[in-house]
Amino acid sequence: xxxxxxxxxxxxxxxxxxxxxxxxxxxxxxxxxxxxxxxxxxxxxxxxxxxxxxxxxxxxxxxxxxxxxxxxxxxxxxxxxxxxxxxxxxxxxxxxxxxxxxxxxxxxxxxxxxxxxxxxxxxxxxxxxxxxxxxxxxxxxxxxxxxxxxxxxxxxxxxxxxxxxxxxxxxxxxxxxxxxxxxxxxxxxxxxxxxxxxxxxxxxxxxxxxxxxxxxxxxxxxxxxxxxxxxxxxxxxxxxxxxxxxxxxxxxxxxxxxxxxxxxxxxxxxxxxxxxxxxxxxxxxxxxxxxxxxxxxxxxxxxxxxxxxxxxxxxxxxxxxxxxxxxxxxxxxxxxxxxxxxxxxxxxxxxxxxxxxxxxxxxxxxxxx
Numbered sequence: 262x263x264x265x266x267x268x269x270x271x272x273x274x275x276x277x278x279x280x281x282x283x284x285x286x287x288x289x290x291x292x293x294x295x296x297x298x299x300x301x302x303x304x305x306x307x308x309x310x311x312x313x314x315x316x317x318x319x320x321x322x323x324x325x326x327x328x329x330x331x332x333x334x335x336x337x338x339x340x341x342x343x344x345x346x347x348x349x350x351x352x353x354x355x356x357x358x359x360x361x362x363x364x365x366x367x368x369x370x371x372x373x374x375x376x377x378x379x380x381x382x383x384x385x386x387x388x389x390x391x392x393x394x395x396x397x398x399x400x401x402x403x404x405x406x407x408x409x410x411x412x413x414x415x416x417x418x419x420x421x422x423x424x425x426x427x428x429x430x431x432x433x434x435x436x437x438x439x440x441x442x443x444x445x446x447x448x449x450x451x452x453x454x455x456x457x458x459x460x461x462x463x464x465x466x467x468x469x470x471x472x473x474x475x476x477x478x479x480x481x482x483x484x485x486x487x488x489x490x491x492x493x494x495x496x497x498x499x500x501x502x503x504x505x506x507x508x509x510x511x512x513x514x515x516x517x518x519x520x521x522x523x524x525x526x527x528x529x530x531x532x533x534x535x536x537x538x539x540x541x542x543x544x545x546x547x548x549x550x551x552x553x554x555x556x557x558x559x560x561x562x563x564x565x566x567x568x569x570x571x572x573x574x575x576x577x578x579x580x581x582x583x584x585x586x587x588x589x590x591x592x593x594x595x596x597x598x599x600x601x602x603x604x605x606x607x608x609x610x611x612x613x614x615x616x617x618x619x620x621x622x623x624x625x626x627x628x629x630x
Contacts, residue, residue: 268570268600268621271302277335278304278342281326289319301444302342305362309349313379316346320377343369344377360392363448395449399433403458407434410466411626415479415597415619418611425597425617426477426511430626431463456485457492464499470629471506479511479540484518487528500535507536511560515543522553529557542599548585555592562589566600566620573605579613586613 275298282304286292295307308316323344331339345365349358361380369378402408411430417423432440450456460483467480486492500507512532519525519541532539538560545565554562564585572578582598589596598610601620610618 268566268602272570274330274335275302277330278327281330282306282323285322285326286319288322289315291315292319300448303366313348313381316348316379320344320346320379324377340376345369346377346379348380363392392449392452395446396453399446399449399453399455402433403455403462408432408459408462408466409434409440410463410470410629411440412478412629413619413626414624415617416623418598418607418615418618421607421618421623424476426479428513428619428626429463429467429478429480431459432626451485454485456483457489459483460486461492461495461499464496467510468499468503468506471503471509475509477509477511479513481542482512482514484515484520487514487518487520487524497531497535500532500537504536507538511538511540513540513542513563516541516545516547516565517543519547526557529559533558545581545585548581548588551585551588551592554594559594561595561597561617563597563599563619564615566598569598569601569606569610569620571606573603573609579609582610582615583613586615590614 279296279298282296286296286306289308289311291308291311292306295309297305299305308319311319323342324340327341328339330336330341335341343366345362345368347358347361347365365378365380368380369376409432411432412427413430414427415425417425431443433446435441447456450459460481464480467478471478482496486496520528529539539557540560540563541554542563543565544562545568551562562585564582568578568581570578572582586596595616596614597617597619598606598615599619601607601610601618601622603622607618607622
């Protein structure tokens with residue numbers, strides 16, 4: 262949605278969907294305090310004790326109320342959302358219920374007219390089939406090299422013509438020539454425990470790609486890889502075989518995925534010894550830890566886009582970024598702003614001395630050109 266609508270409209274739409282969910286579910290006491298945003302653009306509602314007929318009524322009510330968001334222009338597509346309803350049977354594990362919910366949602370999305378689907382009792386085996394399909398599909402993608410590299414430019418805040426580096430993003434070929442965004446397949450990879458497998462594969466592709474040009478690239482390292490000694494050792498082996506590429510490859514770790522301080526320091530030392538850099542992305546929520554970063558020798562710090570959006574209109578965000586900028590400057594740590602979407606945001610960030618920007622304003626992820 263961020264790519265299609267932009268961050269500001271996406272936030273407004275998610276808030277509107279959440280409010281419509283709250284209002285509609287208010288008529289169903291089973292759902293009290295059991296509504297949440299589960300991931301990305303997905304919401305989850307638990308309704309213990311609700312029978313099948315009531316679930317159908319709830320789905321129909323939600324479909325009708327969400328349609329109003331299209332009529333008012335809040336959403337650019339109709340239906341605004343697909344709805345999957347999954348039955349719970351006593352003794353079902355949370356994992357089994359999540360699989361059923363995924364199956365219901367997939368059916369709702371893929372039926373001729375997208376809308377809602379309510380699964381009947383006893384469909385667990387079918388959901389297992391869906392999981393099996395994704396398992397086979399992703400396994401074949403690994404074996405046949407169907408993961409593709411996309412690149413998003415990160416540019417100088419004051420001069421957008423100057424590219425600082427390109428962020429590497431993985432896509433999955435769908436067999437019809439289209440590249441599926443990470444949000445479609447990453448949840449399955451996480452469920453199968455295959456994130457380290459993806460990290461190693463993408464690293465191999467990136468190292469080969471770097472030999473064909475002189476640009477700098479940045480690449481994610483997942484928390485699953487950092488916690489997997491075998492996968493991490495394979496990463497270090499690959500880097501050890503390609504130390505000449507070190508100055509042109511930086512690894513990024515999300516703030517929410519940071520290991521313990523001792524492990525972070527060890528990782529930094531190991532990467533630096535091989536000639537490669539490390540940076541943090543999606544930073545902001547743990548601002549108090551910035552002092553602990555001084556001796557790590559990080560390449561840069563990427564500020565999460567939620568602190569950047571509308572910074573030209575919201576003074577409290579500007580004050581926060583000014584505080585981050587002062588702290589980062591004191592330890593010679595360059596700042597890059599994520600998800601920059603408007604010229605007004607860029608101008609404010611440039612005035613504040615933020616070094617780089619990444620986002621829709623300067624370029625979407627795309628194949629290498």
